[in-house]
Amino acid sequence: MTSAPEPPSAPDPRVVKALRDVVGADHVMVDPDLTASYASDWTGRFVGMPSAVIRPGTAVEVAEVIGLCRAASIALVPQGGNTGLVGGGVPLAGEAVLSLRRLSGITDVDGRAGQLTAGAGASVADVQAAAVVAGWAYGVDLGSRDSATVGGTVATNAGGLQVLRYGATRAQLTGLEAVLGTGAVVSHLGGLLKDNTGYDLGGLLCGSEGTLGVVTAARLRLVPPSPERVVALLAFSSTSDAVESAFLLRRALPDLQSLELFLRAGLDLVCRVSGAPPPFADPHPAFLLAEVAGLTDPMPAMAAALDSVGSVADVAIATDSTRRAQLWRYREGHTEAINTLGAPHKLDVALPAGELAAFVDRVPGVVADADARATTWLFGHAADGNVHVNITGVAPDDLTVDGRVLSYAAELGGSISAEHGIGTAKRPWLHLNRSDAEIAAFRSIKGALDPAGILNPNVLLPPP
Ligand code: FAD
Ligand code: MLT
Ligand code: ZN
Numbered sequence: 001m002t003s004a005p006e007p008p009s010a011p012d013p014r015v016v017k018a019l020r021d022v023v024g025a026d027h028v029m030v031d032p033d034l035t036a037s038y039a040s041d042w043t044g045r046f047v048g049m050p051s052a053v054i055r056p057g058t059a060v061e062v063a064e065v066i067g068l069c070r071a072a073s074i075a076l077v078p079q080g081g082n083t084g085l086v087g088g089g090v091p092l093a094g095e096a097v098l099s100l101r102r103l104s105g106i107t108d109v110d111g112r113a114g115q116l117t118a119g120a121g122a123s124v125a126d127v128q129a130a131a132v133v134a135g136w137a138y139g140v141d142l143g144s145r146d147s148a149t150v151g152g153t154v155a156t157n158a159g160g161l162q163v164l165r166y167g168a169t170r171a172q173l174t175g176l177e178a179v180l181g182t183g184a185v186v187s188h189l190g191g192l193l194k195d196n197t198g199y200d201l202g203g204l205l206c207g208s209e210g211t212l213g214v215v216t217a218a219r220l221r222l223v224p225p226s227p228e229r230v231v232a233l234l235a236f237s238s239t240s241d242a243v244e245s246a247f248l249l250r251r252a253l254p255d256l257q258s259l260e261l262f263l264r265a266g267l268d269l270v271c272r273v274s275g276a277p278p279p280f281a282d283p284h285p286a287f288l289l290a291e292v293a294g295l296t297d298p299m300p301a302m303a304a305a306l307d308s309v310g311s312v313a314d315v316a317i318a319t320d321s322t323r324r325a326q327l328w329r330y331r332e333g334h335t336e337a338i339n340t341l342g343a344p345h346k347l348d349v350a351l352p353a354g355e356l357a358a359f360v361d362r363v364p365g366v367v368a369d370a371d372a373r374a375t376t377w378l379f380g381h382a383a384d385g386n387v388h389v390n391i392t393g394v395a396p397d398d399l400t401v402d403g404r405v406l407s408y409a410a411e412l413g414g415s416i417s418a419e420h421g422i423g424t425a426k427r428p429w430l431h432l433n434r435s436d437a438e439i440a441a442f443r444s445i446k447g448a449l450d451p452a453g454i455l456n457p458n459v460l461l462p463p464p
Contacts, residue, residue, distance in 0.1 A: 008049055008050075008051040008094025009051065009094075010030045010051055010052065011030070011051055011052055011072065011074055011096065012072065015068060015069075015072045015074065016028055016030060016052065018068050019052075019054055019065060019068055019069075022056070022061055022064045022065060022068070023054060023055060023056045023057065023061050023065065024057075027054065027055040027056070027057070027102070028052060028053070028054050028055075029052065029053045029055075030051070030052045030053075032049070034053070035049075035050045035052070035053045035097070038050055038053050038079060038082070038090070038091075038097045038099065039090060039091065040090055041082065041084065041085070041087055041089065041090050042082065042083050042084070042085065042144075042339075043085060043339060043343050043344060043346065044339070044343040045087065045343035045344070045345070045346075045396045045425075046087035046090050046092060046396075046424065046425070047090070047092075048090045048091040048092040048093070048094070048095075049091065049094055050077075050091040050094070050095065050096055050097045051074070051091070051094050051095065051096050052074075052096040052097070053096065053097045053099055054076075054096055054097070054098050054099070055099045055101070055102050056098070056100075056102065056103070057102040057103065058103070058216075059103070059177060059179060059185055059187070059216035059217065060185070062098070062100075062103075062179045062214055062216055063179045063183050063184075063185050065098065066179055066181065066183045066214065066454070066455075067183040069096065069454055070181070070183060070452045070454050073452070073454070074095075074096050074454065075093070075095040075096070075453075075454050075455075075456075075457050076095060076096050076097075076098045076214075076454055076455055076456070077089060077090065077091045077095045077096070077097050077098065077210070077456055077459075078098045078100060078151070078155065078210035078214050078215075078455070078456065079097050079098065079099050079100070079152075080099075080100055080101065080120065080121065080148065080149030080150075080151045080152030080153075080155070081101070081123065081144065081147035081148045081149045081152055082147070083144035083147050083148045083152070084152060084156060084420070084421070084423065085346045085348070085420045085423075086346070086348075086417070086420050086421050086422060086423025086424065086425040086426060087423045087424040087425045088156075088209050088210065088421055088422075088423030088424060088425075088456065088459045088460070089152065089210070089423075092424055092458060093457075093458050095456075095457070095458075098214060100119075100120040100121045100149065100151045100214065100215070100216070101121040101149065102121055103119035103120045103121040103122075103151070103216055103217070104119050104121035104122045104123075104126070104149075105118075105119045105122070106118050106119070106122055106126060106127065106130045107119075108189075108219075109130060109133075109134045110134075110191070111134045111135055111136070113191065114134075114136045114221060114222040114223070114224075115174060115191045115219060115220065115221055115222060116130055116131065116134065116219075116220055116222065117175075117189055117191075117217055117218070117219050117220075118130075118150040118217065118218055118220055119150065119216070119217050120149060120150055120151025120154075120214075120215045120216050120217060120218070121149050121150070121151065122149060122150045123145065123146055123147060123148065123149055123150075124138070124140060124141070124142065124144075124145040124146075124148050124149070124150070124153060125145045125146045127140075127150060127220065128141070128145065131222045132225070134222065135225070136222035136223065136224065136225060137222060137223050137224070137225045137226065138172070138220065138222060138223070139162055139165070139166030139167065139171070139172055139221075139222075139223045140153060140158065140160055140162065140166070140168075140169055140172060141160050141161045141162050142158060142159070142160030142161060143160075143161075143332045143335055150215070150217075150218050150220070151214075151215040151216070151218075153169045154169055154173065154176065154205070154206050154215045154218050155205075155206070155207070155208065155209050155210050155215055155421075156169075156207065156209060156419070156420065156421040157169050157170050157206050157207035157419070157421075158419060159381065159384065159386065159418065159419030160381075160419070161257075161258045161260065161381070162257055162258055163381060163383075163384050163386075163419075164250065164256060164257075164258070164259060164381075164383035164384060165256065165257050165258075166223055168419065169206060170203060170206040170207065172220045172221050173202050173203070173206055173218060173219070173220065173221075174191040174192070174193060174219045174220065174221050175188050175189040175190055175191050175192075175202060175218070175219030176188060176189070176201065176202030176205060176206070176215065176217070176218050176219070177189055177215070177216045177217040177218070178201075178205050178213035178214060178215045178216060179213055179214045179216060180212065180213040180449045180450065181212065181213060181449055181450025181451065181452065181453075181454060181455045182449065182450070182451065185216075186201055186213070187217075188201065188202060189217060189219045190219070191219040191221075193221075202218075204445070207421070208460070209421050209422065209423065209456060209459050209460050210455055210456040210459065211446060211450065211455055211456045211459055211460050211461065212445065212446060212449040212450055212455065213449060213450070213455070214455065226255070226257065226293035226294050226295065227293075227295070228293065228294055228295060228296055228297050228298055229257075229291060229292070229293045229298065229319070229321075229324060230291070230292050230293075230297075230298045230299050230302045230317065230318070230319055230324075231289065231290070231291045231317070231318045231323075231324040231327045231328065232289070232290045232291075232302060232306065232315055232316070232317050232318075233279055233287060233288075233289050233315065233316040233317075233318075233327045233330065234287065234288045234289075234290065234306070234309075234312050234314070234315050235279075235280055235282075235284035235286070235287055235312070235313045235314035235315070236284060236285065236286045236287065236288070236311060236312065236313055237284065237285060237286075237311070237313050238285060238286060239263070239285065239286045239357050239360045239361055240357040240361070241286065241311040242261060242286035242287065242288050242357075242382070243261070243356050243357040243360070243382065244311070244357070245288060245309045245311055245312065246259055246261065246288055246382040246383060247353065248305075248308065248309050249288070249290055249305055249309060250383050252301075252304070252305035252308055252309075253290070253292050253301060253302070253305050255292050255293060255294040255298055255301065256290060256291075256292055256383070257291045257292060257293040258289070258290065258291040258381075258383075259288060259289070259290050259291075259381070259382045259383035260288065260289040260290075260331045260379070260380070260381060260382060261286070261287070261288055261360075261378075261379060261380055261381075261382035261387075262286075262287050262289070262330070262331055262334060262378070262379040262380075263285065263286055263287070263360075263377075263378050263379065264283055264284060264285050264286070264287075265377065266334050266337075266338075266377050266378065266379050267279075267287060267330055269334075269337045269338065269341075269377070270329070270330055270333035270334060270337045271330075272337075273333070273336070273337040273340055274329065274333050274337065276326070276329060276330070276333070279316050279327070279330060280314045280316070282313075282314065284313055284314060287330075288382060289327060289328070289330070289331045290302075291324075291328075299317075299319065302317070331379065334377070334379045334388075334390075338377050338390050338392065341375075341392040341393075342392055342393070343396050344377075344390045344391060344392050345390070345391040345392075345394055345396075345401060345402055346388065346389075346390055346420070346425075347388075347389040347390070347391070347402060347405050347406060347409075347416075348380075348386070348387075348388050348389075348417055348418050348419060348420040349386070349387055349389060349405070349406070349409035349414050349415060349416060349417075349418060350384065350385050350386045350387075350409075350414055350415040350418035351385045351387065351409065351412055351413070351414040352385065352412065352413045352414065353385055355412040355413065355414065356382075356385050356387070358412075359387060359408075359409065359412060359414070360378055360387060362408075363376065363378070363387075363389055363405060363408065364376040364378075366404050366405060366408050367389075367391055367401050367404070367405060369404070370400050370401045370403075370404040370405075371393075371394055371398070371400055371401050373393045373394065374391050374392070374393045374394050374401055375391065375392045375393050376389065376390070376391055377389075377390040377391070377392065378390075380418075381418075381419075384418065384419075385414075385418075386418040386419060387418075389405050391405075399428070402425070402426075402429075403428075403429065406426065406429045406432060407429070407432060410429075410432035410433060415433055416429050416430075416432055416433055417433075421460070422459070422460045423459055423460070424458055424459055427458075427459070427460065427461070427462050427463075428462060430460070430461070430462055431462070439461070439462070442460075442461055443461060443464075446461060
């Protein structure tokens with residue numbers, strides 16, 4: 001963990017009073033003992049210090065807070081569940097934190113249309129549960145579901161474990177309400193599936209990482225439930241066998257919901273940390289975890305698909321929910337297990353399909369060449385071409401390996417951020433994926449929607 005920075009000076013007491021008049025005295029905190037839990041990120045790599053924490057309870061209060069902060073030149077870092085992995089939601093330069101967690105209501109559930117409206121502070125798990133009650137399901141799922149919020153997942157366009165079937169968060173949006181950096185409230189929550197009436201502000205704000213506006217609510221589409229499920233954990237004797245099989249399975253299984261990749265070292269670490277028994281008697285170099293879900297028993301389709309994949313070295317199948325959860329734990333346990341080794345550098349890249357296997361085989365060498373003390377951990381969403389390159393044994397602020405890995409991914413035609421965003425962590429490398437003309441367009445948009453530059457001024461865009 002990096003050492004905590006010097007505490008920033010508290011905002012002018014008159015501004016604190018004005019903020020308290022808007023949101024209530026208890027919801028503006030300046031005491032470092034009270035603000036500490038908002039200061040550092042989930043991994044412990046990014047440690048900041050807020051000048052204040054402000055917790056509005058409505059969109060109108062958000063707009064008033066932004067107006068006051070704009071007038072007083074107080075920079076704001078919007079924060080939801082604080083599960084982000086790129087240092088975008090913590091006040092690294094003494095900004096004030098704008099916590100949206102109090103906006104947690106779920107309203108206007110429409111069982112006919114399969115839609116609901118969720119406040120920015122509702123968790124993904126809350127949305128999933130409300131969808132089930134309405135006879136539907138929510139298409140986004142991720143390991144941080146209990147803490148990650150609707151606002152945070154919209155702001156990062158979060159991906160997760162079901163992107164291959166339902167798309168990332170942007171694909172779930174049928175409307176959005178937000179407060180722009182100007183203080184204007186833009187609300188378009190009607191949820192019409194067809195609505196070509198100009199610029200798609202919701203689509204623009206989704207993935208903007210809190211740099212353009214503060215999300216206060218989202219109208220979300222729901223998906224039909226898929227109650228019948230099978231999970232298969234497949235072992236392979238090489239990464240390329242696993243990756244090639246992922247392509248085959250994707251084509252063979254229309255009801256494929258998740259297709260995840262991990263390797264022997266990660267599996268061993270998860271077993272060591274969690275105490276779970278290894279899934280197979282023999283060690284294998286690479287694994288795929290596949291989940292198929294539908295209205296009818298997916299087992300016959302899964303069995304036929306596995307028959308067509310010649311290279312499976314070992315297989316464990318789970319149909320009941322307890323055993324399915326056990327198999328999932330080998331994959332989902334990676335994030336927590338790696339964190340026990342010290343704050344990791346988390347690099348989240350996407351590769352073109354034809355480069356995926358070579359990248360997975362070669363990237364540990366790229367890391368070792370950059371820093372001999374570093375250890376590389378690889379896992380990810382195989383069907384999306386998304387590899388999570390986690391590196392331990394490197395100081396939080398040593399950026400050498402980050403630069404090498406991100407450059408290598410970009411050289412292969414890949415993205416330096418598949419799903420976690422740019423945050424503060426990857427700002428220096430945005431040019432690897434975006435041209436000068438694109439970055440200039442980004443700056444124009446930022447200038448129009450947040451002219452005073454008070455929303456997340458140190459996130460996404462590189463310093464001019
Ligand atoms: P925060 O961490 O609070 O903020 C993230 C960013 O969004 C920051 O830039 C912040 O300023 C901005 N922001 C937050 N709320 C708002 C708002 N209301 N308006 C405007 N901007 C806002 N991510 C994936 O994509 N896929 C995964 O599979 C995945 N799995 C994870 C598993 C674990 C165990 C953990 C810890 C994280 C995982 N993540 C994953 C990362 C993280 O959960 C997502 O990025 C999530 O979207 C962050 O939501 P949050 O509410 O915690 O946002
Ligand atoms: C995952 O897929 O598990 C998440 O994106 C979290 C991580 O990268 O650790
Ligand atoms: Zn992921």
